[in-house]
Amino acid sequence: MVALGGIGEIGRNMTVYELDGKLLIVDCGVLFPEDAQPGVDLILPDLRLVEDRVDDIEAIVVTHGHEDHIGALPWLLRSRRDIPVIGAQFSLALIAAKAKEHRITPNLRVVKERDRTRVGKFELEFFAVNHSIPDALAVGIRTEAGTVLHTGDIKLDQLPLDGRLTDLGGFARFGDEGVDLFCVDSTNAEVPGFVASEREIGPVLDSYIRSAPQRVIVASFASHVHRVQQMLDAAQRYGRKVAFVGRSMVRNMQIAQELGLLQVPDGLIRSLDKVLELPPEQVLLISTGSQGEPLSALSRMSRGEHRSVNLQEGDTVILASSMIPGNETSVFTVINELARVGVNVVHQGVAKVHVSGHASAGELLYLYNAVRPRNVVPVHGEWRHLRANAKLAAATGVSESQVLLAPNGTVVDLTNHRAKIVGHVDVGMVYVDGNAVGDIGENTLSDRLILGEGGFISITVAIDRQTGRAMGTPTLSGRGFSDDPKALDDVLPLVEAELARTEADGITDPHRVAQAVRRVVGRWVSDKYRRRPMIVPTVIDV
Amino acid sequence: MVALGGIGEIGRNMTVYELDGKLLIVDCGVLFPEDAQPGVDLILPDLRLVEDRVDDIEAIVVTHGHEDHIGALPWLLRSRRDIPVIGAQFSLALIAAKAKEHRITPNLRVVKERDRTRVGKFELEFFAVNHSIPDALAVGIRTEAGTVLHTGDIKLDQLPLDGRLTDLGGFARFGDEGVDLFCVDSTNAEVPGFVASEREIGPVLDSYIRSAPQRVIVASFASHVHRVQQMLDAAQRYGRKVAFVGRSMVRNMQIAQELGLLQVPDGLIRSLDKVLELPPEQVLLISTGSQGEPLSALSRMSRGEHRSVNLQEGDTVILASSMIPGNETSVFTVINELARVGVNVVHQGVAKVHVSGHASAGELLYLYNAVRPRNVVPVHGEWRHLRANAKLAAATGVSESQVLLAPNGTVVDLTNHRAKIVGHVDVGMVYVDGNAVGDIGENTLSDRLILGEGGFISITVAIDRQTGRAMGTPTLSGRGFSDDPKALDDVLPLVEAELARTEADGITDPHRVAQAVRRVVGRWVSDKYRRRPMIVPTVIDV
Missing domain, CATH: 3.40.50.10710 (Metallo-hydrolase/oxidoreductase)
Structure with missing residues (x-):
């Protein structure tokens, strides 16, 4: 297995199981951006790995209909529209509505708890799971190479409103067969006790x-x-x-x-x-x-x-x-x-108007004790959640060496009932901004952070391409730098002096002139204002 | 009284009491910026009101040494260095250390709980208060016009580590005299019950x-x-x-x-x-x-x-x-x-390693019942805190009409034991960025927000000042827009076509040419990318 998202972060859950060259995908969600990703609308799992092998995908199983589990499906289905999408009725209805907005008609296969089905060499069994949305499922996967239980998002409300309990008995029975790999929701692993009903x-x-x-x-x-x-x-x-x-x-x-x-x-x-x-x-x-x-x-x-x-x-x-x-x-x-x-x-801070949808530590112990897994990979969590979940697994008797912290891209192999980290695939952040995907990277984000903190000062100069002499007065302007219209007045003489110097030195290369100007303005703004706007010189030769 | 900060927000606490043209200031703190104020280091109270009347200031009382109560003092003291600063020993020691960094030697007057002192026509009495810093004080102010009790930040730990209890008995005695105006910490008014010790x-x-x-x-x-x-x-x-x-x-x-x-x-x-x-x-x-x-x-x-x-x-x-x-x-x-x-x-989420420094609802009730004020102004809080605090006051029997929500700048007058809102002074946000104060305003912040979300695209063109003809190829560049080096390639022909059009129309005014270019590029980027970077055209005529 390899997670393309969801481990080391909360969001864009997507796990890929591979057997004999064939892929089974569980969930395909989006992540919502943080302050460090300004202007980004959504973050997708890095789909390259599966897009390159799109014909090897046997099916996508969705555990439930939350955005962090289904939100990226339209992007995956763009590369192959007929991939079977397997899930419960409500989850698939939400997917159908979403796909319609993207003008896609997905290939949906409804299942329900206790159903068993086979896709290629993967035998699937579904278990009812209680969460903050109806119709959530865990999926058990039986293969020649071993048996996996993937909880999806889960809690153990013992008095659920719809009477649909998490199928702890089913987990125990599955556990009796021997579960080689248990992938468990970590979100609330740090929180002691039990989620209220x-x-x-x-x-x-x-x-x-x-x-x-x-x-x-x-x-x-x-x-x-x-x-x-x-x-x-x-x-x-x-x-x-x-x-x-x-x-x-x-x-x-x-x-x-x-x-x-x-x-x-x-x-x-x-x-x-x-x-x-x-x-x-x-x-x-x-x-x-x-x-x-x-x-x-x-x-x-x-x-x-x-x-x-x-x-x-x-x-x-x-x-x-x-x-x-x-x-x-x-x-x-x-x-x-x-x-x-x-x-x-x-609100939540003053009255009990919310309970979480994710199992607290006490409930997770019930899960581990029901399943008695040989190997555990905590999923759906930031590092603090994964570590806490790993401790709970160990506390119930799973050997510490068989609890694997396997962040996105880590390849976990299952041989002879033993899970082992065997490699790593490159997975990145795929940003959606407006209607373009993937053209925003770390350069753009770091520029946005600089611009957002300090704005920019632009200096535009035309120079004579023969002599390097500045033509007319340089144009100086700042945006996001100061409300004071005179804020940049002091620096103009410094820029002009620098241009006289570059001309005297016989510099006619616009790039070198621009560098000189950037240096002068950067030093001035740092000395005078103790600020660090982006300095944007444009030198054109005419 | 008028608050220049701290009411409607958590931070930059500063309240001004006026009698016969003389001013007594309680606290002078800073506010830390939020996401909507990018690049800002600190926010000061709007000091114009007191700076204009700096010689009328009798003294500044500081209730305790937290930044949101003392952080803006150096800026106020710049306009008059000898204003007496009155407070407890630890608070003043922290102020002295801070002032030293600003190369200021303030005029400090140490007081302690139970001390009484007079500045001009203001008679002051200090009360021990328990908070998350030692040596916190509440201040009682007796004047001809009425009596005020200003709590500063306060809670009622009944087993404080240093044995220094909030002086509830002192408050009750002060209440016996009749408190006309009670200014009370609202921070935790929404939180039921009591803060643990x-x-x-x-x-x-x-x-x-x-x-x-x-x-x-x-x-x-x-x-x-x-x-x-x-x-x-x-x-x-x-x-x-x-x-x-x-x-x-x-x-x-x-x-x-x-x-x-x-x-x-x-x-x-x-x-x-x-x-x-x-x-x-x-x-x-x-x-x-x-x-x-x-x-x-x-x-x-x-x-x-x-x-x-x-x-x-x-x-x-x-x-x-x-x-x-x-x-x-x-x-x-x-x-x-x-x-x-x-x-x-x-951390706090998983173990009891923190308790708040501010009274919860239960403790605030003790305060109201001890003081039995005629009029109340909840301070130190956002709107949600002020509303909750007002309800508590009313619950203890303060007439609802005598609980005044008086956000920053609201002038409250006290006549015949009745507080009344009588006016409003303009108070703004004063931003400190780097070593400059006050030159950052809403324009700069809104530019920073746009730049931080979408970056900018700059287009630089030189035109012949006689004919309006573009000289050479326009220079296009984006920062914070895309990592794709070809992202702007499509728009260059559109810009060139537009320049041909402006030339044909005989437009030689660089400003009008720039507007035309901005329009073309703006429309293109919105259609193609559904993004809204800042468009920055620079047209120079040579």
Whole structure:
């Protein structure tokens, strides 16, 4: 196996299993960029390895429908559209909707828990798994070379709302056969204990919705069907009508309703315009934007810029969601904007309106003890999570040498029931910016970081190509450097003096003149301002 | 009163009280920038109001020595160096050290709890306050116009390590006189309950330090003397020697030791070089960098770039600190780098190695009930904190109309024991970048945001000033736009065609030619890439 994404990071999960030259892929997700990747929209797994061997791919198994597991599929399917995509009904419905936006019709094969199927030499068995989205599956893979169990994202809610438990018994039975390689979700391995049941959120939402004097807006992840179900139930109890707000929320809940995953009483859900005609105490909006995304419905409401929802003092906004690390500032910006208007804001920090979708340490121990694997590769986590997960595996008796930390690109081989790191393939970050993929690399990002911190100063000079003499006055301008229109006045004489020098030295090569100018301006700005803008000299010879 | 900073934000706390044309200032701190303020080093309160009336300032009272309360003092003192700065011994020692770096000798007046003093018509009384730094004070202000109690940063640890309790009895006595205006720390007003005692951190640190097999590095805020004391105590118990790492940590702990606030057994603290000569199990380093600051000692250690500390697998790093909102990504970057090497990392998320320095809701209720104020202005908080604090005040019986949300610049007047918002003064963000103050404004920041997201494309053209004819080929270059060297090739013919058109139209004004070029390139990049780099045309006429 080799992971092309997801190990050493949270996101773009993608694992490739190989047997006799044939490939089975589990998940194909995207990663969302951090501050160090400015202007990037999405990060894809490095698909080169599989694109080069696209005809060897037997199938792609998707464990569930979250973006970090399915988001990169359209890019992979561009290189071969008919790769079978195997997954549960809800996951595939979300993939179909996404593929449609990319004008792709994927080759989908629905499976469900307990199903067994074969693709090439890979025998697959699927296990029900509890997560923060319906219909999640773990996949067991039997091959001549050994047996693999890949959990996907998993937790062990013992009282799940839909009664669909993680199939611990199935894992134990699979374990009885001997699991050679166990790939386990690491996200919450650092967190002691157990995740509370999703069921505990219901009464909290209920009490806020019951007592709210005016409109209630709940923001949540757009695929969290069970969370939304609990909102609908409370709305029904207290005579509120519901509208979904935000494209992905509307789309996903329609799919969930069609598949019978979301139970909607007749007449409860209406269009946004219809709901907004009701008295405030009869309104519940369920919205996207729980991560403070600046263009989301909730953000626009908080700034008073939403097309139809105009929040008032005394309205209630509930953020029934976690804060994904890196999003805290945006989320708090939204909360503060709402608080400024006098909206009552309820969030994870002050009330139990969210539980995680990933197993805490206590649950992971149950998994290890059920499966009793010979070898473990912690997946789905940053280094801190992988290390914590590895410790848990060892604590349950897996030999420490058989817990492999195998970051993206590390090739793990399974021979005679023993996993071993045997090599490494190059995997990079593949950035999507606008509609181009892959042309943004470290140079561009590092330039963006410099420009974003300090702006630039440009100096444009025309020189005579025979003599090197400057023609006219150099043009100096700064962007992102200073609001002071005179900020660059002092440096012009220095540039002119330098140009006189290069001319006197007989330098006519525009490149060398540009270097000289850059040096003078760079030194000046560092001495005078202690700043480091990018210095951009352009010397043209005419 | 008017706050020039600290209300509607966490940082740059500064409140101005005025009586008969004379000013009393409480605190003068800095704010640390967010993502929306790229390249900014610090944000100062808008000092114009007080700088214009610098001779009216009777004194500056500092409640404690944190940067968000004292950091902007050097800038204020530049406009009048002899303003009396009144505060407790440790606070003033930190100010003296800071002022020295700015080559200023401030006019310091040491006070302590229970002291009373008069500056002009302001009668001051100081109260002991418990916070995450020693020697914090609240200040009571008696004037003809009314009585004010300003808490500064405060919590109510009932078992403080130094036995110095928040003087709730003093507050109650002051309350008996009738407090007209109560300005209260809002930071943790959203958080239910009570902050655990600092004392509870000790045993946790102790157990990690006792059982660590190799070196231990604890990172903490550089002014948190009591936290450091608990580390020293554990080091002493388990035979480890201690070195301080990081300039501010070394400096502050030396001051604390000199003032008798930090108790250091003989021979416990050594130089870093000496400590590193010891066997790993005898080493404890106490370091800065708990917020993941890229240049801090801890960050450099995590990247293997520290001058003398080379961390090994099996070493232990404890982050005995909170994560200040906005810093999560940097902190987790450090943690992941450490985990990658195999360092055991302990942080707030997994163990009780930090408690907050600010009163939670439960403690704030004690304060309101002790003081029984007539009017309340919640300070030190973002909107969400201010709203939560206002609710607490109202819950204890303060009339809702007498709880004033008065963001920076709002003028609150006190007449006949009634506080009222009577006006507003303009206050802006004053950015420090490098060694210049105030020349960075919204234009520069918005340019930096655009450049940081998309880079720029520059087009340089020389035209004949008589005919408008382009001389030679336009120079096109992008920075922060693409790594692909051919990325801009397609647009050159479009630019040349446009230049032919402007020439044909008889356009010789470089500015108009530049506009035409900008339009063509902007449209091309949006169509082809769906990106929005800055377009920077430079047209020179020769």
